[in-house]
Amino acid sequence: MRKTAVRNLVPILIAALIGFTSLPGFAGTTGVISGVVTDASTGEKLSGVNIIIKGTNLTTVTDAKGYFVITNVAPGSYEVAASLVGYDEGAVGDVQVTMDATSTVNVSLAKTTITEREVVVTGTRTLLQPDVTTPLYMVTSRQEKMTKTQPNATYQIQSLAGTQPGVVLDSEGMPHIRGGRAEGIGYMIEGIPVMEPLTNMFGTNTVTVGMSRMQVYTGGYPAEFGNAISGVLNEIKRTGSEVSGPRLEMSGGADSYGGIYGEFGGVSPSGLDYYVGSYAWRSQFEKMFFRGVDSIDNVGKFVLPNGRDKWTLLINQGYARYYLDSVHDFTYLYEPVTPEEDHNHQKYHIVGLTFSRSFTPASYLTVRPYIFSTSNVVDAASPDGPMGMYLDYGTRQRGLQVEYANQVNENHLVKVGGSLCASKNSYLAWVPGLGEWFGFPEWGDYWYTSKVDTLQTGAFIQDKAKIGDLWSLDLGVRFDGMKFNKAENPDVTQSQISPRIGVTRKLDDKTLVKASWGRFIQFPPSYVMERVYFNPGWEEYRPGNQDLKPERSVSWDFSVERQIGDSAVLRVTPFYRTYKDLIQSQKLNPDDPESFTSIFVNSGEGKSAGVECYYSRKLSKNWEGWVSYTWMKSRANASNFQSSIDPSVWVYTDWDQRHTLNAVLTYRQKSWEHNFQITYGSGLADTVDLDTASTQKHASGALVFSYNLTKKLPKDSPIGESISLNIWNIFNVCKPTHYYQYWYPDDPEDPDSAWSLYREADAWTQPRFISVSVQKRF
Structure with missing residues (x-):
């Protein structure tokens, strides 16, 4: 039964501050720079060399082996400088730091031969990352601007993730990673999980306002990630140093589309780094479930360094209203309203405060308390509409995350840490007239609440080990626990230990071979664990109290990475993944064909196999871009947990x-920039059930070409800094991309009528969309 959340939380918070190694992990938001400094003439490793990451207060000194390491480096592009008495200063620029990865910079210093020393740009950096043993793709804000499409996919996490392999x-338009269900993905913003325990779906608008970069994990992600069985998306917001002054982007186009994206940032004399961004947009849709949307999202990020300490405040909130063609004149419990469109309105708030202390250049501690709340109302009770229901649900989450990292020596980077999250969850559903439709008018409306609060805990430890010059090993293990505090039935506590392993073998300076394996779990959504019906008759349809365990997956993958020249990387990754204990609907008495009562059980299975291919080219000779290709087969007993299955x-x-x-592909020439995008899907599989499984087909493929042209304007132009033309689906390819199959009587009024199989399209390629935008700086 439910217990006082505060009483339970206090000892846990105290334990977190004293012994944080007993708590579950969270996504890292910083990276590492390491390397070796040598004498350019003799190759001798130099000790006592001063290493500085320019533009920061991060410094260190090389050890007796010439080795240096600096941890807790914010993602970005840096210049690393090395200096030693008697040598010319060395500097390596454009060192790219990404989250949860080590950037290797080796520097060679030449002895000073003249009185006045000079800076010599010397050293090596590689585009490959041997310490990242699992498939990880990084998407930057620059790449996001190269993929502007139709309104519902612009500045959206889902569509951006869809440009990456394995997705x-x-x-x-919902992303699926390596054959998993949409709710199997772990969504994060700055390492803060933004999924609702109610449904296991993301709780934000998934708008990427202020995005600096995003991690896309498709394979065996490290032990610091938990409660996700198919993949992880972690978005990092910009800092003020990435934005110089105010900037405004105004867009308009077909389908009544209009958008305003404003941002400003900078660094104050006191060192406060500040960024504020906002994106508001509205549009009509064609051939989509919703007819249109009004949406706004805001973000603020403030970073204050103070010696070895750093404080980061993140504030993110948003609101969206999606509406349908159907109209209702009553709402919840038949309360009359002025006729209005069926709609869904949602909002969210995130506040996270991160404290980070660097004890040494090689070790640091991070503590992050956060608040995350969501609210979602589906007011779509129209009997003629596609939904015919009223939903009101939301969560109030309070979390704490702690992590300690230590580059113990050149060969071991150890991380240990965790998080806990206490969430108050509420779900109300009302479907008018469903009892009568089922033939049980005495049951009345389908009406229930679910108020199952949750408390998630766990622990992880991870060691990134370097074995000689050729091998890298990533070993990790995590513990996840969840307590479901039910309102009327006994509480349920679940836990699981998940090991992870990854290995890299360096074949030569430009070739890596990687392999990873891992077990993953995800706890069941709280709203299926207990439902309290206002009319107990509905217990005969589906018992309110459910006994479910976590869903599980096991992932295997193997990668070959090759750096091509100084600016390109090619990666090929075969993979295989199995899913077990997936939640499914099943008759309470499967042996009785007349049985009406159904329950949820962990009886579903799934599996996927395929190959991810990725070619990426940094800007070189005016060209840059990437190609992402995935070949995959994904099979299961059913696609969603509501479906009844036969194993x-x-x-x-x-x-x-x-x-x-x-x-x-992007080509830049003076003040002109041309972006070309090609998307192709061979066609999605039909939605089928047990009666139509044998006739399942795939839709035909669709090839879409899009183009974006940007022209930089003169500095004194009254229009702005630049102007862009975007054309999505140039040739207006409008093909069905998905069908569903069903049997239906030829004569619905004749009980002896023959039945025919129907196959109808319910999704199409979005039609041509043209928009114009103007960017202006102040």
Whole structure:
């Protein structure tokens, strides 16, 4: 039964501050720079060399082996300088630091031969990262601007993730990683999990306002990530140093689209780094479930360094209203209202305060308390609409995250840490007239609440080990625990230990071979664990109290990475993944064909196999871009947990697509920039059930070409800094991308009528969309 949350939380918070190694981990938001300094003439390793990351207060000195390391480096591009008495100063620029990765910089210093020393740009850096043993793709804000498409996919996490290998977008534009369900992805902002325990879905608008870069983990992600079984998306917001002064982007186009994106940032004389951004947009949609949207998202990030300490405050909030074509004149419990469109309105708030202390250049501690709240109302009770229901649900989460990292020596980077999250969850559902439709008018409306609060805890430890000059090993293990505090039934406590391992073998300076394996779990959504019906008759339809355990997956992958020249990387990754204990609906008495009562059980299974291919080219000779290709087969007993299954019957998932291609190419010439994008999907599998499984097909493929042109304007132009023209789907390819199958009587009024199989399209390629935007700096 429910207990006082505060009484339970206090001892846990105290334990977190004293013994944080007993708590679960969270996504890292910083990286590492390390390397070796040698004498350019003799190759001798130099000790006592001063290392500075310019533009920061991060410094260190090389050891007796010439080795240096600086941890807790914010993502970005840096210049690393090395100086030693008797040698010319060395500097290596454009050192790219990414989250949870080590950037290697080796510097060679030449002895001073003249009285006045000079800075010599010397050293090596590689585009490959041997310490990242699992498939990780990094998307930057620069790449985001290269992929502007139609309104519902502009500045959106889902569509941006869909440009990466291993990710397939379903008929509603939701991402699926390596064949997993949409709710199997872990969404994070600055390492803060933004999924609702109620539904295991993301709780924000997923708008990327203020995004600096985003991690896309598709394979065996490290032990610091938990409660996700198919992939992880972690978004990092910009800092003021990335934005010089105020900037405004105004866009307009077809389908009544209008958008305003404003941001400003900088660094104050006191060292306060500040960034504020806002994106508001509205649009009509064609051939989509919702007819249109009004949305606004705001973000603020403030970073204050103070010696060895650093404080970071993140504030993120948003609101969106999606509406349908259907109209209702009553709302919850038949309360009359002025006729209005069926709609869904949602809002969220995130506040996170991160304290980081660097004890030495090689070790640091991070503590982050945060608040995350969500609210979602679906007011769509129209009997003629596609939903015919009223939903009101939300969460109030209070979390604490702690991590300690220590580069013990040149060969071991150890991380240990964790997080806890206490969440108050509320879900109300009302479907008018459903009892009568089922033939049980005495049951009345389908009406229930679910108020199952949750408390998630855990622990992880991870060691990134370097074995000689050729091998890297990533070993980790985590513990996850969840307590479901039910309102009327006994509480449920669950836990799981998940090991992870990854290995890299260096074949030569430009070739790596990687392999990873891991076990992953995800706890069931709280709103299926207990439902309290206002009319107990509905217990005969589905008992309110459910006994479920975590869903599980096991992932294997193997990668070959090759650096091509100084600016390009090619990666090929075969993979295989299995899913077990997936939540499914099942008859309470499967042996009784007349049985009406259904329950949720962990009886579903799934599996996927395929190959991810990725070619990326940094800006060189005016060209840059990437090509992402995925070949995959994804099968399961069913695509969603509401479906009844037969364990002996396997079907292709609704998002199974054999070939998925995204190619983005940019050419810059003086003040002109041309962005070309090609997307191809060979066609999604039909939605089927047990009665139509044997006739499942795939939709035909669709190839879409898009183009974006940007012209930089003269500095004194009254229009702005630049102007852009965007054309999505140049040739207006409008093909069905998904179908569903069903049996229906030829004569619904004749009980003896024959039945026919129907196959209808419910999703199409979005039609041509043209927009113009103006960017202006102040």
